[in-house]
Amino acid sequence: MKLTNRTFIVSGGASGLGLATVEDLLDANARAVILDRATPQRTFDAERVLFIQIDITRLEEVARAVIDAVAWTHRTGASLGGVINCAGVGVNESIVDARGKPHSVENWDLHLSVNLTGLFNLTRLVLEHLVRVPREDGDDGERGVVILVSSTAAVRLTFLYSSAF
Numbered sequence: 001m002k003l004t005n006r007t008f009i010v011s012g013g014a015s016g017l018g019l020a021t022v023e024d025l026l027d028a029n030a031r032a033v034i035l036d037r038a039t040p041q042r043t044f045d046a047e048r049v050l051f052i053q054i055d056i057t058r059l060e061e062v063a064r065a066v067i068d069a070v071a072w073t074h075r076t077g078a079s080l081g082g083v084i085n086c087a088g089v090g091v092n093e094s095i096v097d098a099r100g101k102p103h104s105v106e107n108w109d110l111h112l113s114v115n116l117t118g119l120f121n122l123t124r125l126v127l128e129h130l131v132r133v134p135r136e137d138g139d140d141g142e143r144g145v146v147i148l149v150s151s152t153a154a155v156r157l158t159f160l161y162s163s164a165f
Helices: 016-027 059-076 105-130
Strands: 006-011 031-036 049-053 079-085 145-148
Touching: 006 016, 006 059, 006 105, 016 031, 031 059, 049 059, 059 079, 059 105, 079 105, 105 145
Parallel strands: 006 031, 006 079, 031 049, 079 145
Antiparallel strands: none
């Protein structure tokens, strides 16, 4: 896929893997829309990066952010290239602790609402616009990409009696 003059929506782009993803996109002459609760850990050129502060668990904020991001692609002329889901939370809590206290439902709900429902909502709302992007010239004829980023917690247990998700 060609990255030059394309715009990618990056959830969790203010820090960590998301921030590194944004920096790599910029190095490849792409543009980025950062969606995050926190402000980015560094300053970016406003011509190449748009920051939209959102809570990924709030559907109305995600929907508004996607509309604003797509409008920005029209203003800049850098068509939508995809969505890269980096937002996520980890809950360091056993299903049952040493005293027999069960995992909190609140932490479970937070984990699922950020890592699963937020990802799902952002992806489906971006895809509504991405399917309208003209296909690229070339063999693959791509319109764009959807990338889901996970942590090592998805492949290894970090402590006894825990689950990754």
